[in-house]
Amino acid sequence: MTYTYHNPTIIEFGEGKIESITNYIPKDSKVLFVYGGGSIKKNGVYEQVVKVLKDYTFFEFSGVEPNPTVETMNKAVEIVREKNIDFILAVGGGSVIDGCKYLAAASLYEGDGWDFLDGTSQPKAAVTLGAILTLPATGSESNSGTVVSKKATNEKRYFFSPFIFPKFAVLDPSVMATLDDRQLANGVVDAFVHTCEQYITYPNNSPIHDGYSETILKGLVKLMQTWDKRKEYSWHEDLMLLANQALNGFIGAGVPQDWATHMIGHELTAFYGIDHGRSLAIVQPQLFKVMFEDKKEKLLQMGKNILNIDDANKVIDKIEELYNSVGISTNLNDYINGDKEVISKITTALKNHNMTALGEKGNLTLDKVEQILTLALKPKEI
Structure with a gap:
């Protein structure tokens, strides 16, 4: 056996842990709060996140699909660039987190972010990312991989990069009650x-x-x-x-x-x-x-x-x-x-x-x- 193992993601596990994110997001950050189809507004997570972010400058982006597409996430790339976002908060399951990993890397890349998925380029930087997990499945909240689709060509591809490890991941099992x-x-x-x-x-x-x-x-x-x-x-x-x-x-x-x-x-x-x-x-x-x-x-x-x-x-x-x-x-x-x-x-x-x-x-x-x-x-x- 020979390997290098490194996992920098801080795990905050347990009920009520959403409040802990203020320990990891600098107070002067411009935050983009990203989520999916709106289920977080039914289980109380949206309300908790907005309350925790009340002292931050933050913007919202919703509508990330169950299989996130570059077509959708590229709309978020425009917001990150336009608003000078320096922290992305992914709130959802593996799809939202995967989409945000692409977003974090693509926002600081001058070319087409799909280059990372088809293997023609590798990220050299990424916007800092944090995750609040609502649907456990993929493990994406604390690894360096992401899977993203391209609707135009019926492709689903992946890439890995040490730059897209989330800084932290909140795992609060109580949010699963409405799944x-x-x-x-x-x-x-x-x-x-x-x-x-x-x-x-x-x-x-x-x-x-x-x-x-x-x-x-x-x-x-x-x-x-x-x-x-x-x-x-x-x-x-x-x-x-x-x-x-x-x-x-x-x-x-x-x-x-x-x-x-x-x-x-x-x-x-x-x-x-x-x-x-x-x-x-x-x-x-x-x-x-x-x-x-x-x-x-x-x-x-x-x-x-x-x-x-x-x-x-x-x-x-x-x-x-x-x-x-x-x-x-x-x-x-x-x-x-x-x-x-x-x-x-x-x-x-x-x-x-x-x-x-x-x-x-x-x-x-x-x-x-x-x-x-x-x-x-x-x-x-x-």
Whole structure:
């Protein structure tokens, strides 16, 4: 193992922690308060944030989509430049935070911010960013990655930069009380797949990385198995912390990582608007079947240490069963409205994005993507 691990984001965890943001935003800052479709006005978060910012000069930008687009975020770039904003406050789930990471970097870049997403340029600076998390799932509140879409071309891409780590992240589980079942299910599945992408690869020699991943997975399995408790504060508390730890960078440091499920899932979202968590649930079990020989040792380890199952194939079945138990269909046919071109669209997009050798070994080729999607196109139940 060899790696560099650095995570500068301050975590303020617990009820009432929104008030703490004044400790980290300089009093003379010009703040842009960014949020999504307005759900924060129903759960009391908007009111809390406005109250905390009362002594600051601040502006608002709303309307960030569930899959943030450059088209929307570039409107915010204009505000940052026009108003000389020097602090961005992202209030929402992973989409709002991801959009704000793009915003922070693009605002200080003379070219087209999409350059960061297509890999032609890297950020050299970013406006300081803070986050108040309202929907746990992505872990974006304390990592250096962002995923942004381009509506004009049906693309969903990502970039990483040390400049876009949030300065702080507020994780207050009480704000989750108004989340619906769809949001909660997406969150728990997203966090589960994030962990699997860094764990279900091939055996490594790091008991702490495996052990920590298994602890996170055990916690997420328990949340799915106690779905009837999903309105309780302790359930929210566990999901908020588990999702954060699933993708704060540590469990993947120095160990093999996959991410093929995400790359395929991103294309499904770009073309069909499928919720991110659901796109992952569609792809992952079928990917495990197609890449079974590469993954069977870790699947067996997961079965033994987490699920009390001693058959790797049954581990895959159990994962799919867990997703279905929280109301997430793993049948691609339930999402694409009969589109017969789905496989060619996804494989062509991956090819165009130079993603023709995915996975921890680089051996998940486009023919295997086709097999995965074929398996995902299950007959609809009558």
